[in-house]
Amino acid sequence: MSSLTPRGGGRVRQNNEALILAAAEETFAEYGYKGASMGLIAQRAGLPKANLHYYFGSKLALYKTVLGQILVLWKNSLDSFSSTDEPGEALARYIRDELDFAWRNPIASKVFAMEVISGGACLQAMLNDGFADWFAGRAAVFSAWTAAGKMAEVDPLPLTFLLWSSTRQYAEFAAQIGAIFQPRRPEGQGLDAIGANLTAIILKGCGVKAVRARQRLANPSQFSSNLAATGARLRME
Template identity: 35%
Template sequence: MAPTPSDPTVSDKTEGATRIQGINRRLILDAALEVFSTYGFRGSTVDQIAEKAGMSKPNLLYYFPRKQNIYVTVLEDTLATWLEPLEHIDPDGDPLEELRRYIALKLEMSAKKPEASRLFANEILHGAPAISEFLKGHLKELVDEKAAVIHRWIAEKRIAPVDPYHLIFTIWAVTQHYSDFAVQVSAILGKRADDPNFYEEATRSVSAIILDGIKLRDENPQP
């Protein structure tokens, strides 16, 4: 009697195949991130990605039939991960603590996944052809939502009046500098940039610089 889909043997085989497919997709995307961030979309080849992933080109093409498919998926994965900290800013939390946490998480991402930041920066520099709709759609909606939260904090006199969009842009620019311009940072700081506590120090400094700029000031200081 032939096994049916409900039989344990069939179920186990299906789960095993699905697990292997998931592992292979992850291997491909991790390899692609490294290759694309180094050579750009045009300078990268499927052969390079397959070699980096440790699999044959035909095997890779089973999962992603075109280089464009791999590239877009890597960018989508990167953006989904990057936007999580912004999405989790709590409107009812303490503004300075919420922004401090956001800055810390952005710097942590720069430290752990510099390739992702460089890939995104390269895409933007080329006009964002693969993700322009995402930028105009989901990203804009999310930033508008968080800008409204910051506007509310200002109206409630919890932080100083600043343009919310420029505040968000400033956080992005400063935190991503450490990955996008890592070569420059290392050239200037030398061994200090390799210190295990470097990003902890950077987080303290960047947080102080940005957050001190939005703290409420006493309008009538005592002499």
């Protein structure tokens, strides 16, 4: 299921946009922006190519819509904690939520990764639009935790990259992770165990006391098989 949402309008428009966005997300993840075409997206969506141009205008406009929604999802996840939170609970919750999102929406992470690999021209333009101010606000949360003695002095920039990359690894490199986990499927290597290990490593590096997880992630026992299936599907399509 796609993580993207239609932009509004009547029911027919919303249904068609949902089909187009889901198809575009998968196509851009597989081929990148340059390799994808409106014809491929239309075929995958089961709609005439004219519908894509009617709703989104051009391939570039459609791509920017897909990438923009993915970026908003990423920013929203980092907006989920504040300086008044306890860092141990906030970071553990963030890691759990991001792993859960990566498991549910591996295609979105692949679109983002393909954009970065291809040079990130569209992404750079989006990040230049107020991103520095937004990131400064996120960095201020880490600084406040440090000032309050709740966390060691850690550079917010590499910490943010670490939080992002360590959780997205399981979606963006699904074929690799699935190949390692799937043949053996060792007990305890579900999503809960992965989240607990990542949390312990990151909290220890930040000088934060670990907290007990308050909730389980969705279907952890199926994590490795979903990763393998996602990687295989993208290679075969």
